[in-house]
Amino acid sequence: MQLIINDTPQQFAQGLTVSELLEALKQPALGVAVAVNAQVVSKSQWSQTRLQDADRITLFKVVAGG
Amino acid sequence: MLNDQDFMRYSRHLMLEDIEEAGQQRLKQAKVLIIGLGGLGSVAAHYLAGAGVGKLLLADGDKVDVTNLHRQPLFDSFSIGYNKAEQAKRRLACINPHIDIEAFEQNLDASNLAVQISHCQLVLDCTDNMASRQAINAACYQAGVPLLVGAAIRFEGQFLALEPAQSHGCYRCLYHPEQSPPMNCANSGVVGPVVGIVGLMQALEAIKYLTGAGNVPFGQLKLFDAKVHQWQSLGLNKDPHCPVCGDQPCN
Numbered sequence: 001m002q003l004i005i006n007d008t009p010q011q012f013a014q015g016l017t018v019s020e021l022l023e024a025l026k027q028p029a030l031g032v033a034v035a036v037n038a039q040v041v042s043k044s045q046w047s048q049t050r051l052q053d054a055d056r057i058t059l060f061k062v063v064a065g066g
Numbered sequence: 067m068l069n070d071q072d073f074m075r076y077s078r079h080l081m082l083e084d085i086e087e088a089g090q091q092r093l094k095q096a097k098v099l100i101i102g103l104g105g106l107g108s109v110a111a112h113y114l115a116g117a118g119v120g121k122l123l124l125a126d127g128d129k130v131d132v133t134n135l136h137r138q139p140l141f142d143s144f145s146i147g148y149n150k151a152e153q154a155k156r157r158l159a160c161i162n163p164h165i166d167i168e169a170f171e172q173n174l175d176a177s178n179l180a181v182q183i184s185h186c187q188l189v190l191d192c193t194d195n196m197a198s199r200q201a202i203n204a205a206c207y208q209a210g211v212p213l214l215v216g217a218a219i220r221f222e223g224q225f226l227a228l229e230p231a232q233s234h235g236c237y238r239c240l241y242h243p244e245q246s247p248p249m250n251c252a253n254s255g256v257v258g259p260v261v262g263i264v265g266l267m268q269a270l271e272a273i274k275y276l277t278g279a280g281n282v283p284f285g286q287l288k289l290f291d292a293k294v295h296q297w298q299s300l301g302l303n304k305d306p307h308c309p310v311c312g313d314q315p316c317n
Contacts, residue, residue, distance in 0.1 A: 028247070030244075030245060030246065030247045031245070031246065031247030032245075033240070033241065033245065035300045035301075038299070038300050038301055039300065039301045039302075039303060040235070040239070040240055040287060040300050040301065040302045040303070042235070042239050042240070042242075042305035042308070043241075043242045043245055044242070044305055044307050045305065058298070058300060060289055060298075060300075061219075061222060062196075062241050062245050062246050062247065063217040063218065063219050063222055063223070063224045064194070064195055064196040064199055064217055064219075064241075064246050064250070065194050065195075065217060065218060065219040065250040065251045065254065065256065065261075066102060066104055066105055066106040066107075066192055066193060066194045066216060066217050066218055066251070066261060066264075
């Protein structure tokens with residue numbers, strides 16, 4: 001299936017979860033957050049959230065400074 | 067009631083039909099807590115004092131350092147080594163002597179956080195670390211007080227407005243405490259105007275909330291990428307298992 005990762009289309013296996021996607025993209029374990037179709041997915045939901053063809057994924061950084 | 071001085075000082079607000087006299091009066095009666103007087107807080111506090119927020123509570127246990135001066139315009143070389151909340155109070159009292167400003171020269175812990183928040187209409191989270199942000203979020207949800215969260219690092223800014231009475235998610239739904247990398251402005255750097263822009267967003271949405279002008283984007287995470295000059299907006303739903311705002315809170 002095709003996912004749009006931060007505006008760039010990429011091919012992935014069918015039925016991938018958010019956790020599996022982050023692993024496939026070799027994202028660091030800390031400091032990354034995810035939205036699917038412009039809705040934030042809480043970390044506790046990553047392993048249960050299955051992605052679908054044409055989903056738009058936003059990867060963004062956890063920012064706590066100020 | 068607004069007096070003659072107020073009519074002069076706030077005339078540029080009063081001529082706006084979304085604020086007018088009633089909105090300015092609401093600002094005068096408002097009590098706002100600003101936690102953190104660094105790059106976010108010193109900018110937000112400057113504008114809220116200027117706007118005539120009647121009572122400002124400022125909390126910060128840190129002292130001004132020379133490395134703060136590129137982005138914290140309430141301070142100058144003579145402030146170095148002095149407490150930020152106290153220095154901010156002195157400066158803000160010069161900008162607007164007609165408001166009441168209280169400075170807490172300490173980082174608020176869980177117990178005094180709850181007490182101070184319960185007295186306020188609105189809280190601005192202008193801190194620089196995940197633990198404080200989680201504690202402020204939990205205390206605001208406990209007290210039912212709206213919260214405007216700002217954050218910035220490098221060329222990136224984030225803004226999130228939260229209204230506990232609404233059904234959107236909270237800061238704990240956005241980030242788990244352990245999700246944060248050990249990065250802050252001190253070890254990763256920040257471009258001064260980026261943190262200033264986010265602090266200004268906090269001040270702007272505070273003025274809108276308090277006066278009733280326009281709509282505050284509650285429950286939407288705003289991401290600012292300064293390198294490409296783009297804002298992105300993401301929805302934030304409640305995490306059903308959230309210990310702060312979920313169906314069975316256990317904080």
